[in-house]
Amino acid sequence: MGRAVSDGWLLARVLRDPAATAGFNADMWTTLIGIARAEQMIGTLGCRLDGLIVPETAARLFADARDAAEEGRRAALWEAEMARRALAGLDCPVLLLKGTAFVAAGMQAGVGRAIGDLDILVPRARIEEVEAALFEAGWEWVKEDAYDDAYYRRWMHELPPLIHRDRDRMIDVHHTILPLTARITPDAAALLADRTPLAEGGLHTLSRNDILVHAAAHLFADGDLAGGMRNLWDVHCLVEEFGIAGLAERARHHGLSREVARALRLAGCLYGSVAYGSDARHVGDALYLRRLTARDGWGRATRPFTRFAFYVRSHWLRMPPAMLARHLWIKWRKG
Amino acid sequence: MRHRFDVRIGPVGFRIGSDWLGPITQLEELYRDYPEPRDGIPDFTVRLFAARPWRRFVRPAITIAGDYTIPDAAPLPLAQGLLAAEMGMNLQMALAQRRYLLLHASAVERDGRALLMTGESGSGKSTLAALLSARGWRLMGDEFALVDLDDGSVHAFPRLLSLKNEAISVVELTLPAARFGPRMEGTPKGAIRHLVPNAQAIEAMELPAAPALLLFPSFGFVAETRPVPPSEVFIRLTQASTNYVALGERGFDALIRIVAGVPAHAIDYPDTASAVTQVEALWDAL
Amino acid sequence: MSDEPSEIPQGATRRRALMLGAVGASAIVSIRPALAQVSASISTCEIQVPDRARAGKYIAADGTPVPAGTKGAFAPASRPFTGQEVKQALAGGNLPGIEYERSQAYTKYIRRLQSGTSGFTCFASLQMPRG
Amino acid sequence: MYRAAAPATLRIVPLDDLTAIYHRASGITHLVASPVPELLAALSEPLTLVRLAKRLGEEFYLSDGEALAARLDELVASGLAEQL
Numbered sequence: 088m089g090r091a092v093s094d095g096w097l098l099a100r101v102l103r104d105p106a107a108t109a110g111f112n113a114d115m116w117t118t119l120i121g122i123a124r125a126e127q128m129i130g131t132l133g134c135r136l137d138g139l140i141v142p143e144t145a146a147r148l149f150a151d152a153r154d155a156a157e158e159g160r161r162a163a164l165w166e167a168e169m170a171r172r173a174l175a176g177l178d179c180p181v182l183l184l185k186g187t188a189f190v191a192a193g194m195q196a197g198v199g200r201a202i203g204d205l206d207i208l209v210p211r212a213r214i215e216e217v218e219a220a221l222f223e224a225g226w227e228w229v230k231e232d233a234y235d236d237a238y239y240r241r242w243m244h245e246l247p248p249l250i251h252r253d254r255d256r257m258i259d260v261h262h263t264i265l266p267l268t269a270r271i272t273p274d275a276a277a278l279l280a281d282r283t284p285l286a287e288g289g290l291h292t293l294s295r296n297d298i299l300v301h302a303a304a305h306l307f308a309d310g311d312l313a314g315g316m317r318n319l320w321d322v323h324c325l326v327e328e329f330g331i332a333g334l335a336e337r338a339r340h341h342g343l344s345r346e347v348a349r350a351l352r353l354a355g356c357l358y359g360s361v362a363y364g365s366d367a368r369h370v371g372d373a374l375y376l377r378r379l380t381a382r383d384g385w386g387r388a389t390r391p392f393t394r395f396a397f398y399v400r401s402h403w404l405r406m407p408p409a410m411l412a413r414h415l416w417i418k419w420r421k422g
Numbered sequence: 423m424r425h426r427f428d429v430r431i432g433p434v435g436f437r438i439g440s441d442w443l444g445p446i447t448q449l450e451e452l453y454r455d456y457p458e459p460r461d462g463i464p465d466f467t468v469r470l471f472a473a474r475p476w477r478r479f480v481r482p483a484i485t486i487a488g489d490y491t492i493p494d495a496a497p498l499p500l501a502q503g504l505l506a507a508e509m510g511m512n513l514q515m516a517l518a519q520r521r522y523l524l525l526h527a528s529a530v531e532r533d534g535r536a537l538l539m540t541g542e543s544g545s546g547k548s549t550l551a552a553l554l555s556a557r558g559w560r561l562m563g564d565e566f567a568l569v570d571l572d573d574g575s576v577h578a579f580p581r582l583l584s585l586k587n588e589a590i591s592v593v594e595l596t597l598p599a600a601r602f603g604p605r606m607e608g609t610p611k612g613a614i615r616h617l618v619p620n621a622q623a624i625e626a627m628e629l630p631a632a633p634a635l636l637l638f639p640s641f642g643f644v645a646e647t648r649p650v651p652p653s654e655v656f657i658r659l660t661q662a663s664t665n666y667v668a669l670g671e672r673g674f675d676a677l678i679r680i681v682a683g684v685p686a687h688a689i690d691y692p693d694t695a696s697a698v699t700q701v702e703a704l705w706d707a708l
Numbered sequence: 709m710s711d712e713p714s715e716i717p718q719g720a721t722r723r724r725a726l727m728l729g730a731v732g733a734s735a736i737v738s739i740r741p742a743l744a745q746v747s748a749s750i751s752t753c754e755i756q757v758p759d760r761a762r763a764g765k766y767i768a769a770d771g772t773p774v775p776a777g778t779k780g781a782f783a784p785a786s787r788p789f790t791g792q793e794v795k796q797a798l799a800g801g802n803l804p805g806i807e808y809e810r811s812q813a814y815t816k817y818i819r820r821l822q823s824g825t826s827g828f829t830c831f832a833s834l835q836m837p838r839g
Numbered sequence: 840m841y842r843a844a845a846p847a848t849l850r851i852v853p854l855d856d857l858t859a860i861y862h863r864a865s866g867i868t869h870l871v872a873s874p875v876p877e878l879l880a881a882l883s884e885p886l887t888l889v890r891l892a893k894r895l896g897e898e899f900y901l902s903d904g905e906a907l908a909a910r911l912d913e914l915v916a917s918g919l920a921e922q923l
Binding site for chain 2: 112113114116117120121124125142143144145147148151154155157158161385386387
């Protein structure tokens with residue numbers, strides 16, 4: 088490693104080159120582990136370092152993290168299976184998204200990855216049937232208040248979240264990959280049409296390129312970059328595993344060329360994905376990297392002003408100005 | 423962070439960072455005979471900090487966080503900094519420990535065999551553990567019993583015992599020579615005073631013990647003991663464990679091993695004296 | 709089944725009756741995670757105010773349980789609150805169907821819940837980061 | 840048609856009146872009463888409700904056939920059995 092870093096860059100460099108941990112002292116290990124936990128990448132790190140010579144205590148922590156990821160994988164796949172059973176009667180395409188798709192398809196991006204809710208994509212025209220079938224199988228509303236519910240239904244790209252009454256697991260049912268309010272409108276029909284079947288069971292994933300487009304859209308056209316290091320690791324793994332043939336055209340088709348290009352550049356900067364233009368940094372990339380790596384050795388979020396700027400930006404991107412104002416006003420009144 | 427204290431309790435290493443010196447000084451004093459984390463690498467990090475910068479000085483309030491966090495947990499006044507640190511350590515264990523099946527139980531050892539006592543707080547398991555340690559039992563812990571996932575043995579986690587309200591004076595009388603932390607009034611659980619485990623507990627904290635008896639004490643009834651059927655033990659322990667579900671099949675194996683191999687009794691006791699008698703009677707009957 | 713014996717072939721062992729239970733009854737209990745479960749339900753878990761151990765106590769304005777009837781304190785909640793209701797209250801909202809001061813007192817009480825009390829598992833599960 | 844989870848995915852441990860079952864596919868532990876273990880055994884191959892009742896009848900007296908459907912619904916909801 089070059090200069091001693093103690094922010095997200097430390098994690099990035101180790102994920103990029105596990106051998107960089109050679110000669111780490113106790114404090115560097117402690118810092119690395121603290122940052123990885125805060126970024127919810129400790130499982131990924133544990134898998135990257137598997138088999139390397141590391142201090143016994145660190146090795147135990149990484150083994151624990153791999154165990155945790157394995158149990159998380161089991162639970163995620165089971166939720167997908169129960170959703171499949173619930174929707175089997177509908178004869179309607181069901182696509183797994185994000186982490187669950189990665190592990191279901193056995194992709195590199197899924198190795199050791201923390202997985203939260205189950206995200207699925209279905210045709211917008213079928214969404215009421217899907218909703219009904221899920222209710223039938225024991226999912227119910229996470230009781231949101233009226234405004235949130237109306238907001239979701241009118242403006243978001245998904246149903247309000249459902250939770251299973253017995254298994255306590257949430258499912259997000261999407262009909263496209265960006266909010267309807269976003270200035271960009273991806274081609275949802277194409278996302279569905281070009282789906283890739285999973286080995287067994289009648290579930291699907293997005294096409295390889297659409298998975299990358301989705302990751303980029305989620306990161307830059309929707310989110311406030313929270314969890315960005317993990318999402319860019321996904322991008323890095325996908326690019327390394329499947330390449331980017333036809334990606335540029337696909338991104339253009341969905342109107343997400345800028346986002347995809349930026350995802351590739353930043354993944355290249357952080358993780359050294361075979362450089363797809365990552366050496367030609369664009370204006371603003373530095374600011375993104377500053378936000379993405381804003382952690383300290385105690386796992387604390389740092390650089391509050393940069394974080395806040397990206398938070399505001401995320402809302403700006405999601406909504407027309409007048410609606411944003413109304414949204415923030417209502418949220419503010421609700422405290 | 424400004425101030426830092428590292429310690430190992432049983433097999434688990436902690437790093438505690440604090441915006442204030444006070445809690446760190448108390449920890450250094452009370453844990454002075456404890457070792458450092460193995461390899462200098464703690465298992466968990468705890469952070470005690472001021473939610474707002476000025477809160478370091480103005481009515482200082484301690485927010486508890488760490489590797490694993492409850493963001494909205496109520497801040498504690500600086501005077502309760504020691505409690506905040508203990509809560510922070512417990513929280514890391516409860517949320518993220520997965521090398522052992524974690525049972526919310528107190529544990530004492532005799533002849534290499536462990537007695538586990540589990541129940542909701544207020545069941546008196548801390549007090550009983552303290553009193554038994556005064557009678558020659560080795561204290562293994564008053565909060566968590568760590569069940570080894572491979573061989574089912576119980577590992578000690580002898581952190582400071584947290585005594586509450588009436589229990590404080592009871593133990594102060596029984597163990598006049600023992601070392602105590604400051605008495606903290608008006609905590610979320612009333613008055614709390616921490617007891618430093620005795621030398622025997624600290625010296626032997628590396629030694630696991632085979633679980634031999636499992637008790638479910640409850641306070642405030644006429645003295646009575648009854649055996650608990652396996653399925654009830656199974657259910658109770660899944661609820662007494664903070665990580666049973668997270669451990670998957672290994673947790674199932676560990677739990678079945680206890681249910682099948684360790685006799686279990688529920689004991690109701692009117693006062694701690696009779697509790698000790700009931701416990702030792704059951705132990706001698708093994 | 710009076711003719712039961714005749715149904716049994718010579719030498720066959722006596723058949724055990726299989727109790728299928730009542731239609732409404734339940735024969736399966738699935739173990740729910742305690743505190744450690746990261747994405748625990750926020751719609752199904754519940755918090756009693758006060759919890760069973762302190763049943764009947766009133767809740768003072770600062771959230772501490774006090775003897776029933778204490779002046780200025782609030783009577784126990786008529787029903788347990790769901791995790792979602794508590795979550796919104798913690799975020800600055802009001803517990804449903806309750807006036808502001810009472811809601812504040814209950815919320816303070818819930819914030820004071822510590823590990824070991826039944827509600828804490830639910831309270832804690834509300835706060836876990838979701839991956 | 841109903842089919843139980845494959846035996847290889849189930850850890851079945853009788854405790855007393857109740858039986859503990861760890862389901863490897865889901866990572867979920869179930870504590871079950873009779874007739875659940877018997878149903879899981881009988882459904883090792885896919886069966887219709889009628890055939891299942893017949894199969895069980897060869898081995899047991901069925902106290903109340905009405906409840907059989909209810910028990911099957913429970914099995915399906917728990918994921919220990921699948922309706923095909």
